[in-house]
Amino acid sequence: MTVRVRLAPSPTGNLHIGTARTAVFNWLYARHHNGTFILRIEDTDRDRSLPRHTRNILAGLAWLGLDWDEGPIYQSRRIERYQAVVEQLLDQGLAYRCYVSEAELEEMRIAQKAAGKAPRYDNRHRFLTEAQRQAYEAEGRQPVIRFKIEEPQEISWVDLIRGQITWNTQDLGGDMVIARADGYPLYNLAVVVDDIDMGITHVIRGEDHIANTPKQILLYRALGYEPPQFAHSPLILNPEGKKLSKRDGATSVAEFQQMGFLPEALKNYLALLSWSPPDGEEIFSLEKAATLFDFERVTRSAARFDWDKLNWLNSQYIKQLSPAELVERLTPFWQAAGFDLTTVPDAAWLEDLARLIADGIDRLTEASSLSRFLLQDPISYTLPALEQLRLPGVAEAMRAMATTLAQADLPEISVQSLKPLVDQVAKAQGMKKGLLMKSLRAALTGDVQGPDLMESFVLLQRRGWALPRLEAVQRLLA
């Protein structure tokens, strides 16, 4: 059997992190079995589905590198197919027209509530006579189509993640609507028709769909097909154990991208959220994970989102990038911060800058503040930096450093060639090396902390910005 799986997002919002994790599991399973990963856009909700959300979903999956083999297939282009199936179910007597109005449904719910019962449709139009039907039609009522659910009946399946799950049809809320009054199909019907037509062998999706599964199994049976295998993955909760929401900082993949996470780190993290490889490794590519993936090692309990872990993973991936790759990843963030990259000395200089800051960042966004003094001139000074520069002897030391640097006329500036000059100034000024270094940092970067000072100094000198900054200290303190 060839494995065929699908991701079926509804474009009613941007690509959610939970959907991305479902995508990761589908992708891993498909690749592990040399199967086919299909993308289906479930856009039958005409009011809430928006093209910009579809674009966001496609872009997010592409950014994550979760390539699909077939699709995207749009449900909105298959309406006639679903309608034909609805007709077939009507013809077979497995579905019927229900004319109950919204107001009548509401009345029913109120009465059920008063009687202490769970709300459900009481199947009252299942047995309408032809005359009754015609009377409703004459009233101008538009019927929905309901699929008959026989009760009581146990529906079971062996979930690949959760084991045996059993539902009683009494708990499904009565005969279910499969098409709206305007003829538009509803989710459960469209999903089943598509999964049959696309030959889906494994439905891998979030646990929030478990309650739909018995309904879908009934539809498979009615249509004469064996249901596929189901694997319902645990939800992703916030650190407090609640549903991940906007308040947690980010819920869509695009937001994680804007926050400076690398796609390979985010994918790795999403895989790790409910699964771990047998070797216990935490850092792995999805290609590697695909060779090892199975549902046995997927946990059943909900996964809690751990920002520290994701930040850590991201920092590990950042460190692994080559300087050229890092420049490529950082460029959009530098540009967004307003830095003019066309005026830097050369590509090598930018790579050296990227290398300099790589160790100090967890996310790409942090690069902007760390590299500002190297990418923008003039600088502003923090209060502690000004205090540092106002200490006795510091102005003189900065002047001496400027003179020494100008006179040295180094053929090539490097940390090695710069160090003796700094030592020389410390000695000549009778200043402790530590104090001199702190002061240099304040003068050159405008702050009292930042990336490696000597490396920064070299980069500034290569840009022609070191001397003017040392000189600016005199004016600043005047």
Ligand code: GLU
């Ligand atoms: N369209 C559904 C959703 O976005 C997924 C349906 C499914 O995977 O069966 O939640």
